[in-house]
Amino acid sequence: MKLNEISDVEGATHARKRVGRGIGSGSGKTGGRGVKGQKSRGGVAINGFEGGQMPIYRRLPKRGFTNIFTTDFNVVSLGRIQTAIDAGKLDAKVSIDALALKAAGVIRRLKDGVRVLADGELKAKINLDVAGASKSAVEKIEKAGGSIKVQPAKADKAAE
Structure with a gap:
């Protein structure tokens, strides 16, 4: 060939x-x-x-219309935080903020802040540093012996 x-x-x-x-x-x-x-x-x-x-x-x-100044919060329940503490992903002794929740895998990405809701039971004494919380969540945290510090959310998105 x-x-x-x-x-x-x-x-x-x-x-x-x-x-x-x-x-x-x-x-x-x-x-x-x-x-x-x-x-x-x-x-x-x-x-x-x-x-x-x-x-x-x-x-x-x-x-x-779509409001460009709206704030988009990560919504986290107290039960979800307690589950992360029980699993050893969160340390109840140190202050828990948005970065700690992200590192523990409780929230996927950081938005304009974290808002805590009272869904679920909380047994651990925790110190939260978040952008918002419902009244019943604040009551549950204080009843468990913890404290919560509510900080304002990030500045509006249009300025970024």
Whole structure:
């Protein structure tokens, strides 16, 4: 066998279809696109166009707005904190803040602050340093012998 005798298997390669090269080629005139005008051209995007009918994005009402100054808190329950303490991921003796909760895997990422809710039971005496807490959460923490320091949330997002 010689190098010049090597070839692909019959039917493995196809010749490129040359469109728009005359009526006798079978794909002339419209070049396989089937239409004239805008749709026959390249780079055309007619998204949302409904043939002159009022498009759906204009038929539906627009309501409300998104407040760019809103604060997005990590919500943590007391039961979740107690579970982390029981598992040895959090140390009840030191002050627990957002960074400690993130390191323990209680919250996934830091947002504008941590807000503590009273869901679940708290047995450990803890010192919390958070952005907010419900009244019943504060009562449960103080009943367990702990303390809570509520700090204001981060400054508004627009200033960042």
